[in-house]
Amino acid sequence: MIEVKDLSKSFGAVEVLRGINARFGKGKVNQVIGKSGSGKSVLAKCLVGLHPPTTGEVLYDGESFQGMDKERKKLLRQEIGMLFQSSALFDSLTVMENVLFPLRMFATMSESEMRDRAAFCLKRVNIEGANSKFPAEISGGMQKRVGIARAIAMNPKYLFVDEPNSGLDPQTSIVIDNLIQEITEEYNTTTIVITHDMNSVIGIGDEIFFIHNKQLWWQGSRDELVKSDNQELQEFIFAGSLMRQVRTAMGGR
Amino acid sequence: MTLLFHIGRYFMLLGEVFSKPERFRVYWRRTVEEMELLGVKSLGIVALLSLFMGAVIAIQTKTNIDSPLIPFYVVGFTVRQSTILEFSPTIISLILAGKVGSTIAAEIGSMRVREQIDALDIMGVNSAGYLILPKIIATAIINPFLIMISMFLSIFGGWMAGVLSGIISSSNYIAGVQWDFDPYIVTYALIKTVVFAVIIATVSGYQGYYTRGGTREVGISSTRAVVYSDVVILIANYLLTQLLLL
Numbered sequence: 402m403i404e405v406k407d408l409s410k411s412f413g414a415v416e417v418l419r420g421i422n423a424r425f426g427k428g429k430v431n432q433v434i435g436k437s438g439s440g441k442s443v444l445a446k447c448l449v450g451l452h453p454p455t456t457g458e459v460l461y462d463g464e465s466f467q468g469m470d471k472e473r474k475k476l477l478r479q480e481i482g483m484l485f486q487s488s489a490l491f492d493s494l495t496v497m498e499n500v501l502f503p504l505r506m507f508a509t510m511s512e513s514e515m516r517d518r519a520a521f522c523l524k525r526v527n528i529e530g531a532n533s534k535f536p537a538e539i540s541g542g543m544q545k546r547v548g549i550a551r552a553i554a555m556n557p558k559y560l561f562v563d564e565p566n567s568g569l570d571p572q573t574s575i576v577i578d579n580l581i582q583e584i585t586e587e588y589n590t591t592t593i594v595i596t597h598d599m600n601s602v603i604g605i606g607d608e609i610f611f612i613h614n615k616q617l618w619w620q621g622s623r624d625e626l627v628k629s630d631n632q633e634l635q636e637f638i639f640a641g642s643l644m645r646q647v648r649t650a651m652g653g654r
Numbered sequence: 655m656t657l658l659f660h661i662g663r664y665f666m667l668l669g670e671v672f673s674k675p676e677r678f679r680v681y682w683r684r685t686v687e688e689m690e691l692l693g694v695k696s697l698g699i700v701a702l703l704s705l706f707m708g709a710v711i712a713i714q715t716k717t718n719i720d721s722p723l724i725p726f727y728v729v730g731f732t733v734r735q736s737t738i739l740e741f742s743p744t745i746i747s748l749i750l751a752g753k754v755g756s757t758i759a760a761e762i763g764s765m766r767v768r769e770q771i772d773a774l775d776i777m778g779v780n781s782a783g784y785l786i787l788p789k790i791i792a793t794a795i796i797n798p799f800l801i802m803i804s805m806f807l808s809i810f811g812g813w814m815a816g817v818l819s820g821i822i823s824s825s826n827y828i829a830g831v832q833w834d835f836d837p838y839i840v841t842y843a844l845i846k847t848v849v850f851a852v853i854i855a856t857v858s859g860y861q862g863y864y865t866r867g868g869t870r871e872v873g874i875s876s877t878r879a880v881v882y883s884d885v886v887i888l889i890a891n892y893l894l895t896q897l898l899l900l
């Protein structure tokens with residue numbers, strides 16, 4: 402479980418997040434939604450310590466990240482898997498080497514076991530036959546999937562995925578959503594998914610966090626989301642017409 | 655104030671760079687790759703410059719200070735001294751700062767702006783060490799070889815120019831090269847070279863590592879890497895010359 406207490410973040414004079422309090426449960430797919438530029442990626446980076454929060458703290462299973470020393474942080478980070486919005490694959494390494502990278506750095510297994518593990522992760526994200534290509538030679542959607550494979554290589558306890566579906570076709574999108582859900586259940590990870598994709602929210606979201614106006618504006622389950630009367634939330638989710646149909650079908654206004 | 659800030663942050667970065675690597679094997683593999691990328695690939699430009707520089711020094715010496723009062727060995731001697739003392743270790747290092755320094759800053763800078771350094775940090779990898787340490791070790795090992803090759807080729811270039819154009823006899827040139835030779839100057843040159851190599855790798859690594867923004871800033875970092883490496887090399891050259899030769 403990851404807990405956020407009174408977290409604020411400003412860049413210089415520009416305030417991006419204000420007073421966020423939230424609990425991201427273990428074994429659940431926690432989804433963070435919000436408009437473009439609302440601070441979702443910044444929130445994720447504050448959670449993993451890439452941006453120091455201006456105020457507040459982040460607790461990993463009760464332990465304050467801000468209170469940890471450097472060595473402890475490094476150990477914790479070996480339990481974190483993260484897909485960046487930009488994928489952030491190492492472009493001097495092949496697809497295979499990218500997934501092997503965390504294993505080579507930290508895993509205690511033989512070279513062939515590492516290769517098996519990396520191949521297994523790539524297979525789970527439906528990447529086959531591209532193992533020796535470089536990131537520049539594959540599509541953006543494939544890069545995302547390789548990024549996910551790299552994030553899950555070390556069997557993380559905490560999984561962060563920043564917009565896994567952007568740039569993916571609807572079919573692959575569902576495959577990736579299902580994968581995220583499976584991993585979360587299988588390994589009981591604390592999963593935080595940042596997304597714009599309402600299909601994904603309806604598909605796999607256990608708990609939804611809506612960031613609006615720099616704050617955690619609304620929080621609730623999938624069903625509560627659909628029924629919510631919160632004006633800003635409605636405006637956000639019903640911008641896509643499919644959601645309106647779902648709402649009508651479920652007897653909402 | 656900002657200068658102090660950069661100096662402070664530079665040394666803090668060095669502290670990170672020299673902390674214990676996660677996996678020696680991974681670091682070593684990277685070092686070998688860097689030796690190829692930063693060293694072997696500079697061989698061509700170093701060879702070309704050195705041959706021509708030696709040739710020009712020989713011709714200049716002969717035509718500018720030739721008189722019956724000047725001994726026969728002056729051309730070879732001058733080429734040797736200027737090559738070993740300054741041309742190869744200092745000027746070639748400045749050239750390498752341009753070539754290698756900009757490569758280092760551009761590579762690390764673009765990794766920074768494309769979140770690849772964040773990706774390293776998030777895995778628990780010491781990103782500064784992983785990216786910069788192999789480059790320091792690679793340049794510190796390979797640059798002395800480049801500089802020795804440069805010394806040889808510069809002196810050889812002087813011989814070619816002098817003898818082929820008929821302005822000096824081969825035996826006189828060689829006698830000049832051997833005249834009053836103190837091997838310490840080679841040691842001095844190699845010490846300088848290693849120091850300059852470390853300066854190039856760390857100053858450029860620093861510029862790349864702290865790049866903020868986008869591709870435009872990567873370009874700026876890359877230029878800064880060359881300028882600051884050059885300035886620091888010149889200052890270090892002055893200090894080392896005082897320290898080692900006086």
Ligand SMILES: Nc1ncnc2c1ncn2[C@@H]1O[C@H](COP(=O)(O)OP(=O)(O)OP(=O)(O)O)[C@@H](O)[C@H]1O
Nearest residue numbers: 412415417435436437438439440441442443444486
């Ligand atoms: N390193 C930074 N320095 C300054 N401002 C930043 C930085 N990173 C993000 N911001 C600002 O923070 C705000 C939120 O950015 P963020 O990337 O978190 O948005 P987002 O919700 O992830 O949007 P999107 O859905 O488009 O990815 C933006 O206004 C952005 O300009």
Ligand SMILES: [Mg+2]
Nearest residue numbers: 441442443486
């Ligand atoms: Mg984002």
